[in-house]
Amino acid sequence: MNARPRDELREGGTLTLPVGQWLTQFNYYHLDGSLDDALTVVNLLEPRMFSRDAQGTPHPVPAYLRSAAVTAASPQTVTYRLNPDATWSDGHPLGWRDFAAQWRALGRGDQRYEVSDPSGYEDIASVTEGADAHEVEVTFERPFADWQRLFTPLYPAAAFGTPEQFNDGWRGRVPVTAGPFKVGSLDETDKTLTAVPDPHWWGTRPLLDQVVFRTLDPTTAVQAYLNGEIDAVNAAAADLYDRLAGADDTDIRTGSAWDDVQVALNGASGPLADVGVRQALLRAVDRRALAEVAGEGLPVGVPLLGNHFFMANQPGYRDNSGELGTYDLEAAERLLDRSGWRRGDGGGTRSKGGQELKLRFVLSQATNRLGLDLSQLIQQMLGRAGIAVEIQKVPADDYLSKYLNPGNFDLAIFRFTGQTYPSSLYPVYRQPEGGLDYENYGRISSPAVSALLNEAVHTLDAGRRRQLYNQADAGIWELAHDILLYQRPQVLAVRAGLANYGVPGLGDIDYTAVGWER
Structure with missing residues (x-):
């Protein structure tokens, strides 16, 4: 640094x-705004209640908070004491109405708001004024362990209070700031x-x-x-x-840093709707070989990841990958045979019921050379198992809104970064419901995994919480939700x-x- x-x-x-990519949506909580680049820009412009140190520990930001603490346990109540100098660019001081508007948009299940992640907010029972205009009381229906990650960034009630403002008011513009x-x-x-x-x-x-x-x-x-x-x-x-x-x-x-590289698998339809086929992909991909390619010529190591919630240098990490994280081409072929995808006498691409086993690997045009190399190596590895892969490059500005969010892909490589709060990954692995897919681009989950994650995000005991996340992680590997590769080195x-x-x-x-x- x-x-x-x-x-x-x-x-x-x-x-x-x-x-x-050119940022077209500055509402980070909108489906089309949940990008790392967008968060970097928004954090310069809008309030952040907490920032994290090098170990990932959150601390109040003095420009916005005099203090923030759990002031009651049953029900869990958090009291925020705001800096009285904190003021929006429209002249209004920050206050409880801003917190309440964000909660209502993200946490009340109103599907008119195109929300990427309601977790935490959906557990709030009320947001009220505290002792005076500079104090906010947030009362939870259910305990929420990672409460410090909420309201960061915070948006103004004046430009966030209706579905129209939430969905379109921050598209291509930033109407109100306080950074x-x-x-x-x-x-x-x-x-x-x-x-x-x-x-x-x-x-x-x-x-x-x-x-x-x-x-x-x-x-x-x-x-x-x-x-x-x-x-x-x-x-x-x-x-x-x-x-x-x-x-x-x-x-x-x-x-x-917290930075994982993974390949999403789309289980909503097509061949990858079969968990056996997804598991075959995991066995057919040599993750260690890909990590060696990623680390070649670099001054740092590239650790394989066996956990979706914790990095290798983070408390709570446990390798839950088991056999599915280990390359075994013969095991992959047995899984495909069992699922009815068979090769002809001359080998080549597998087929079933007259349909060939072909997958579309969607790449953003902003993908760097390493990402392209990895996708081509994965294409070759899957080809050896009889799975044909077509690589399709799409405009970077469309990658999230037209491909990942609507599930318009079979395979897609990308990174998750900065997810030191495990609850921020809940929407990635929870079961879609009520027309909401959250950030689960491949629509792959199970009632058991969702239940474990739901319990984890509401468990205040740190040891028990880590145990629950690791149990859920083992289930995510079994579901073959994605091909988790490695912790990306920061260079x-x-x-x-x-x-x-x-x-x-x-x-x-x-x-x-x-x-x-x-």
């Missing part, structure tokens, strides 16, 4: 960063967003004059970095690292002299502290 105190840094300057930065410009032609310090900000003043986010595909981003046009870029692949490690004016910063090429920016471990970056050395 090149951690430096403020008095060693100069005021002013620009930080220019790449994003993988250290505000939007300086949104240039749809150049696909560039510029954030500038908000002169009405009451907290610690940002050092930077502006943070610029440029929409760049991975190859273009590397060249832009080498040209001096951006100040940081991913170097976590051999071809990238080779180009960047010796670049002028460059630091390579490494670390271990960044960063412009020399940039301080308090890089790899924050399991935590968050404080952009008010980011600046350039004198």
Whole structure:
């Protein structure tokens, strides 16, 4: 991170960063807004009740909170004491109505709100004013262990209170802010967003004059970095690292963050609706070989993952993959035979009832070279088992809204990042219901897994909670929900002299502290 105190840094300057897709939805809680790049931008502009340190431990953000604590156990009640200086850009102070509007949008089951994740909010019974206008009381119907992750980011009631505001009011614009930065410009032609310090900000003043986010595909981003046009870029692949490690004016910063790489399997229809076929895919893919490819030429290791909820360097981690996490081509072929997909005498692609076993592997055009290499290797591995795979590249801006969310794929490779609160993964693995698929893109779950996760998110005892998540994880492996690969190493090429920016471990970056050395 090149951690430096403020008095060693100069005021002013620009930080220019790449994003993988042009952001069209700035409501992070909307189905089309739940992107890592969107969260990075929104965290500059909107309130964050808590931030996490390098170990993933949450701490109140003083600009917004004087305190926040569980003040009653039965029912669980959390009292937030707000900073009285905290004010929205429309002049209204932050207050209980903002918390209540967010709860009603996310937690009341109103399907007019196109919500990505209701977990935690759906457990709240009421949100009321506390002792005065600067205090909020949140009372839960059921205990919720990860309550610190709620209301981060917080959105204003004035622009969040109706389904129309929730779904469309933040599409292509940011109507109200209350962060250290505000939007300086949104240039749809150049696909560039510029954030500038908000002169009405009451907290610690940002050092930077502006943070610029440029929409760049991975190859273009590397060249832009080498040209001096951006100040940081991913170097976590051999071809990238080779180009960047010796670049002028460059630091390579490494670390271990919450970052998993996985291949989603679509179990809603087609061949992958059969759990036996999904399990065959897991046995046919050599995960260790893929991790070795990912780590080749890098200065860090690439651990295989055997857990969907905890990283290898996180308390609670246990490898639950069992045989399904181990490559065995013969076992894969037996599973396919058992499911009725058989090869002809000459080998080749398997078929069943006159239908060939063909799958469509959807890739975002923003996928970097390593992602493409991995998908092609998976294509070859599955081909050896008699499964034909067609790789289809689709526009990055459409990847979430037109492919992942509607389930328009058979296979899709992507990452989950920053999920240090296990409950934030509940929507990824819970059973779809009432027309809501949550973030379970492949629509694969079971009543048993959902019940274990439901119990886990409502269990306050940490040891018991970890046990429940691990039991659920074992069930997720058995369901062959996805092909979980590895914990992605964090390797960044960063412009020399940039301080308090890089790899924050399991935590968050404080952009008010980011600046350039004198």
